[in-house]
Amino acid sequence: MIRVVGIGLNGKDSLTTEVKSIVINTSILIGSQRHLKYFSDYSGTTIALENFIKDIKVLKKLSKDNKSIVVLVSGDPLFFGLGRLLLQEINKKDLEFYPNLTSIQLAFSYIKVPWHDAQLISIHGRNLDELILSFKKGKQKIAILTDNYNSPQIIASIYLSLSLLKSYDVWVCENLGRVDQKINCFSPQKLADLKQYEFSSLNIVIFLENNNIALNTQEYAQLPVLGIRDEHFLTFKDRPGLMTKREVRIAILGELSLQPKQVIWDIGAGTGSVSIEISRLSNTSKVYAIEKTAVGINIITKNCKRFRTYNVVPFALTNLQELYELPSPDRIFIGGSGGKLIEILEICQQKLKENGIITISLATVENLGMSINWLKNNSWNYTLLSIQLSRSLAIANLTRLYPINPVFLLRANRR
Ligand SMILES: C[S@@+](CC[C@H](N)C(=O)[O-])C[C@H]1O[C@@H](n2cnc3c(N)ncnc32)[C@H](O)[C@@H]1O
The missing domain is CATH 3.30.950.10 (Tetrapyrrole methylase, C-terminal domain)
Incomplete structure (x- = not known):
């Protein structure tokens, strides 16, 4: 019989009296050097575990010879331990497990x-x-x-x-x-x-x-002027990937050609990450983070607190007509349209200031086609940027790449 005994780092003291006596009275004691040291006064045969392939052969032979064997392992033998491997190689009826607390x-x-x-x-x-x-x-x-x-x-x-x-x-x-x-x-x-x-x-x-909302003083002091890391933002629990990624955000801010003292609309603001980056770059501007979902408005409000942003106004949009109530913008970013892209563009056309710029981020070719058609039909100038980026990922001491979802950035102004 092979008895697999789990042991803690406090050695013998981690075993009950019953299990201790099983170990002491076995004829063969097997374990790592570290585990065997706990029983330096043991008088039977000891075998130090070295390499599983070799060790398993020895164990199989000993169990056939009907020896009483104890194998010492750490914690619970069946929790990422030797137990699983022993069950693959040795008949169940010849094995008994004595678990300890797992690490x-x-x-x-x-x-x-x-x-x-x-x-x-x-x-x-x-x-x-x-x-x-x-x-x-x-x-x-x-x-x-x-x-x-x-x-x-x-x-x-x-x-x-x-x-x-x-x-x-x-x-x-x-x-x-x-x-x-x-x-x-x-x-x-x-x-x-x-x-x-x-x-x-x-x-x-x-x-x-953790659900810490406000960044601590040190984290806040270390924030870059531009390009806050994605993980710093609070986001949607069920759809964490929905946020505009850092590198794409940086490109959006560039495409918007921001200037001081502007009014900016961020339509479909989501987590507010674009609004917050704009507000940090241009603290004399006023940014309206426009969002239709209540969850989004809640996250935007929290992110504003988190980044101590005071020139972002979360604006809960229940009806597109409410956009007419807002001050005319110098810049508009459209990051989400809830299927109403054309209606939104029509309103933007009326509200955007004379030399204003619109930047639209689009994940699908259908929405891209629709936007370009609209811009052409309404005599706007536009440029298109296709963004396909990969980030590095450390795999032990190697580096591999994984892609960020490709998007199109459409930048438009009146002719
Ligand atoms: C092969 S697993 C064995 C797990 C074991 N069966 C258990 O129940 O904890 C070995 C790993 O468990 C962890 N570990 C085991 N004992 C530990 C202890 N006392 N303190 C911290 N980590 C421990 C370490 O991460 C170690 O690399």
Whole structure:
């Protein structure tokens, strides 16, 4: 019989009296050097685990010889542990499991957060695809088993390189259950910046979504004049990808040819990211962040608070006719039209000041065609910019590219 015993970093003390006696009375004790040291006074045969392919052969042979064997492993053997592999190679009836607390369980207890709804991922000797997918899905709690290669800093850099729209606190929990246990909380950026620091090789990383609205003083001071990272904005929980991406925003601001003291309409403002960038570039201008959904208006208002923006006016549009009530704009950006592009263009044509400029961001060729037809029929000049960009993504110490959704930017002015 092979008894697989989970053990904690406090060694023998982590075992119940019953399990301790199973270990002491076995005829063969198998484990890593670290685990075997906990039983230095054990008098039977010990075998140190080295390499799974070789070790499994030994185990199979010993189990056929009907020896009583204990294999020591960390935490719960069936939680990303040796248990799963043993079940693939050895008959179930010859195996018994004695679980201990898993490292993840300890980590969540120390940071005092329920974990039944956490996404549990191991990148211990594995690729990072599942982790990247969980980040992209915007999971609220992600607990990660690491290894020497995939350090906490690398995980934080991967998260940052994805430029996602969720804000997280990142906990690094080292040597759980041992006297030198350390538990610290970082922002992803701060963690990624700790390049030279070496965490203990036994660590768990937990990403916990936070809902902090206002940026702290340091974050605010570090904001660039132009090109705020996407993940700094609060966004739609169910559709995080809906926000205009940073690089596209920068191009929009350029296409608008902004000048000081202007009135600007941002129609279909969504999260308000374009309005906020405009307002930071041009603090003497007044920006109307026009949005038809209540959720959008709520997010825009919060983002204005978050970025301490005072010259953006969130404007809840229930009926297109309300646009006539707003002051005539020098610039109009149309980022969303809710299927009413032509009606919006008709109103813009009446309200835009004499030398005004409209920039429209379009994700579909149908809307592009419709806009160009309208501009031609109404004798406007236009230029078209097609934007197809890719961002870099760190994969361990390599770099690969992933694309941002292509869009068209149409810039128009009267002839
Ligand atoms: C192969 S997994 C084993 C997981 C184990 N079965 C469990 O239940 O915790 C090894 C990884 O678990 C994590 N780990 C295990 N024990 C830990 C501890 N005491 N403190 C921090 N991390 C630990 C580390 O990320 C380590 O690289």
